[in-house]
Amino acid sequence: MIKKIVYIFFYFFVFELLYSQTVTFPHNGAPDNRHTLYALTGLEVYQDEKNVLKNATILIKDGKITDCGTQINIPPHAIKIELKGCVAYPSFIDLFSFQMIEFPEKWPIKPGSGWNPAVMPHELALDYFKFNEEKANEYRKSGFGVVLSSIPQGIFRGYSVLTTLNNQIPNLNVIKEKCAQFISFNKGKSPESYPSSLTGAIALIRQTFYDALWYSGSDKKEKNISLEAINQSSLLPVVFDANDKWNIFRAYEIAKEFKKEFIYKTSGNEYQRIHELAELNLKYIVPLQYPEKPLIQDPLDGLNYSLPELRHWEMAPMNPAILEKWNLRFCLTMFGLNKSEDFFKNLFKAMDYGLSHEAAIKALTSEPAKFIGMENELGYIRKGMMANIIIANTKLGDKKFKILHHWIQGTPYIFNPATPETEAYQIPFSFKNQTYQIFTRYENHTLKFEIKLDTQKVSVNFKENGSIISFQFSTDKKNYVTGLLQLGPDKNPLFLALQDEKGKTTWYPVLQAKSENAKPEESKKDSIVPLPPTYLLYPHSSYGYTVDAFDKGWKNFKNFINADNQKSTVLIKNATLWTNDTDSILEGYDLLIENKKISKIGKKLQVPADAMVIEGNGLHVTPGIIDEHSHIALQGGVNEGTQASTAEVRMGDVVNPDDVNIFRNLAGGVTAVQLLHGSANPIGGQSGLIKHRWGCNIQDMKIEDAPGFIKFALGENVKQSNWGDHAIWRFPQTRMGVEQVFVDHFIRAKEYLNRKKDFYSRPKIKGITENFRIDLEMEALGEILEGKRHITCHSYVQSEINMLMKVADSLGFKVNTFTHILEGYKVADKMKKHGANASSFADWWAYKNEVMEAIPYNAALLTRVGVNTAINSDDAEMSRRLNHEAAKSIRYGGLSPVQSLKLVTLNPAKMLRLNHRMGMLKPGMDADIVIWSGPPLSIYSKAEKTFVDGVLYYDRSQIDNKRNWIESEKQRIIQFILQSGSDESPKSFRKKGKRQYHCNSLEWVNDEELEHIR
């Protein structure tokens, strides 16, 4: 009965409190509207990161700051709270939170929305917002008063909602229900399979923005609330969940294309490309999420971690400091932390690693407020602002820092009572005939409590509960004494009670306790954290170049490698040159590289001043090897593959410059590759053509002005023959269907081009704004029809090869290259007539049914019929010894050595339409050059030096040194890990793996399950 009454009482009480301050809500009984004026005095107030007021007062009323200053008259009706010595900060703002969004398992699909459920810019996070007191309290304890919550899934995630973390006023804590749009590359659990890859996600975002442009015209062709939402929110800030340094650049490319500005949520590894990000002038939301400490327990454990992994562990806490030093605009988020307690720990670690107090405050208060255009209400302690204030015992970064009060919309949350300095008390007592003393004192809002037996310190557990300090101690570790000390209003001791092991309790009144020299001992100063060296790896890989994070002398790595690190003039003397220009091999010739190009070839060339001279005696020089078919250096999937045509996706968008296979390629003399989409669908994606400029960023790796290429595929992969018995629904399932996919798409592309031409040629009607709908898939196919984009088609069996050529002839386009093309030898005459190139494996076969008639003589036969033929890899391992794969065509079919070398140099350059600059040693050609220890086709020859654009990227003579350096750096970091003790060490080993892609790799299936497909 009593319980029930209490419950009912509580209910009314809470109800009243909750609804009392809202005007429109009904009242049960007399309204309890309070308009109390609070005066917080004696504070050191950080109005923002720069302006500090000493001994200042803040007045709070009705949820707002009504005044703040040092000369404020406190009205008599104010409740004055004395906070002498305390520090006030604007409370923090987190722009990236999923914590209070309950997004349903069953994906919501709104009527009138667009085709792809992952595109939901029309959704309101508000609809799924559920205030969670437990989560809110974690934020409040960590200093956050306002969070921006978004839907955690989807590509376009819709409107995020800005709320305070005030739990008193259920409707007032929503500040803005349409605060910012959110976009991500990760579709989450969207029920639609497209996009399955990063490249697909990029294409979908671009297409959606194009669709929105089209939709903004006045001639509506359909109702689409998704596109409407994008257009309606065009002035709102957009948060882009990039979540990786390279994804920042990728998202930035989208922003440039559509003249948009994003706020980039990062993953904490952006320092790794700081020199280039500093050029872009972007805004960031940065997590304080650091990698788990590596588990090092014995001499072999170091094998489990690569240098870049260890280095990231070491450098991650310096990320905010590096961003600050380069003047990047960023705010900080709690997102990604395992537990909320890590927030201050990690923030202070970042401050130990160089993040300034000023920058930390800015990143948590004024900067996030400005990012979302709320700087007139949030982020500052100024008159008229929302009363969101943190009161702390000391300044941020101090290890003793703790939040005492957190005011949110004028509601105080008390985490620790404010107790600045008190007197020091010394309480002598005798117990069991021994003389003890208690020393107690509040210092900086923290209780210091000590017991001494005579002059010996006794180990004691204590806890403050309300006005009572409870404690336990023992002098013999056997018999324990419990005690309590009751405190008065000034924290002065009133009573002491002790209970011995027999249960006998003794009460002592405390009469005289003050003492001038009774200060408990000071705890030792924090030791200074040793900071790691500040070099960065360009790229972030074991074999990357080291560049100082604070070296401001250059803008991007390309400039660095071109200017600072290299001699630009190189003379190779007296070497054997395989020029590919003539069929003969030139012996005893010199080759001069100047200004990234081959400038001279001849005998006894003059040595220019400042040239790097290489004695070429016994060495062979060839043009750089070009791999026509590669899937290295890609991120987030090689196949979109979820639709029969994904012509809109671009592999150039997802180049991963950090992949060590680039360097391994260089070590095999490979200087350029075509990064192809996979072969999961008849019309795949657009190729990325890159040079192996190791260390350069995505854009700088791409070959300038390279013509467009696109992957097509035929046969078992596109029919899904080897995907298991469930994969029987996607069209096409037979070679018959494959033909129709091409016919259908190219007819549609023709119609599209006609529509486009018609649109731009017909006169515009006044008053009607009409936009042409750019269809990225049709654009790519249209480029093929216009001869601006070239096909590389995965193919095996003669029938389908012939089919595609016939389709192409009938629709007026060309098949540039058949890749793999293992039965090309059967239709070589037809291919020659069509003008197709062939890019074959040297000797692969028998891995599936359609390659049972593959022969290693393929390249030789094709070559002799007159088809321009290359040997490719489709494999990170084979790629680095393509010269030896080419040599197999001497063994099988008797090509000459020069013909064989051309299979991996000049011929792929021709089919990639780059032979005006690559593939030959000839003045004017790009200085992409390999120096071999012997004849390039011999198994015993090694690439000694590999140049790309005249830059020496690989030098075999340096590799042992580099390896030693890698080992010594690893050992240094391992020592650092060991010095830090077992603190934070994980219980077991766990880390993310890396994947080698092949043609058939699907992002949504494990390679193991597909090991029989190629």
Place this chain on the structure above:
Amino acid sequence: MKRFFILVFLALNALTYAQRQKFALLNATAHIGNGKVIENSIIVVEKGIIKLVADATTVRIKKDEYDTLYSLPGMHVYPALINLNNVLGLHDAEAVRATRDYQETGNYNPHVRALIAYNTDNLIVPTIRCNGVLYTQVTPRGGIISGQSSIMALDGWNWEDAVVKPDDGIHLNFPKLISVNWSFDEGLISETNKNYSKEMEELKQFMAESKAYAQEKNPVEKNLRFEAMKGVWSGSKNLYIHVEYAKDILEAIHFIQTFNIPKPVLVGATEIGHVLPAYKKFRYPVILNRTHQLPYREDDHLHYVYQLPKMLDSDSILFAISMHGDMEAMNSRNLSYNAGTAAAFGLDKEKALQSISFNAAKIIGMEKHLGTLEENKWASFFVTKGDILDMATSEVVLAFIQGKRIQIRNKQLELYEKYERKYKEGK
């Protein structure tokens, strides 16, 4: 002399070649397989056995005693290459489930025998022997104990007459301390194998029980799996322990010691380079994976795998190079080039050859018959135009298996000739 050779070739251009009673190879450079090279050699074969290997300038022969004399100046003779640890013969088109016969279901299958699934009419085999690989160890895959391998000659009417050493060993896939798992949310994750101790306990239990069973004279009930293990305990069968990573190799050493395995062989062992100081105390034989493989770790020396054979050789560890890995059956024809890469990275060329001939023969206990061009061994060898380790010069012109000359032809060559004709006639 060249004309003579061609004449012989044409005369013998029949589908199968009868076994010559007595023949000799003259004037070729003989790579003996034990490090020795005879520049101008004579090799005499009688009834399938090598009777003489010598410097041709020191021996006089009577022509009429021989059925055939092969004059091979400028050419090279090598002992048969042996392709260890391979599924060759157990599948045709690998993606087609119906043609795959190398992986049984279940974890402990020592009784499963690969040889009976070895198809002498397999489509891949003829392409392999054209590159000097004349023997293969047909090896089952999967589970913890996959089953038993056998040594097959790449010639025969069926498995029964192709086999030269049936059931030579049992293949154990040693549990891994770190497992690589894949999930939709996170992708590839490598992490401490949570089932490791369970897997090890199961394995130890199996070993202990099979060892006990081997001691029992009249078992109450025949256990096929334990029966199959008897050879491991008696030392008549190798125990092939497939293990790749550094710590796992140490665990494998412990395992071998614990059970006192009479004939252990480590297979794979890619990270053995990181634990060599420990390993060289024991020097169990090793069958390495192909050298044409990427290093496991990003930090590894770019050429770590290439250098590995030289490292083992320097520590006097008996090793062979195998083609185990992706598409290993069809890739078996590249075995010699993988040895070539080892030679490019420090291993003596003749030792590189040895790693795919004599060493392999020693590991499988066939060194009395195979592995070198030495008297009283089987006449299993082949002749090339040049260096077998180097692609460009490795064309094989003659090959013999136990004295029987085999065709250097296959369907691929026929297709080549067919289409070459097509295009020539087209002109």
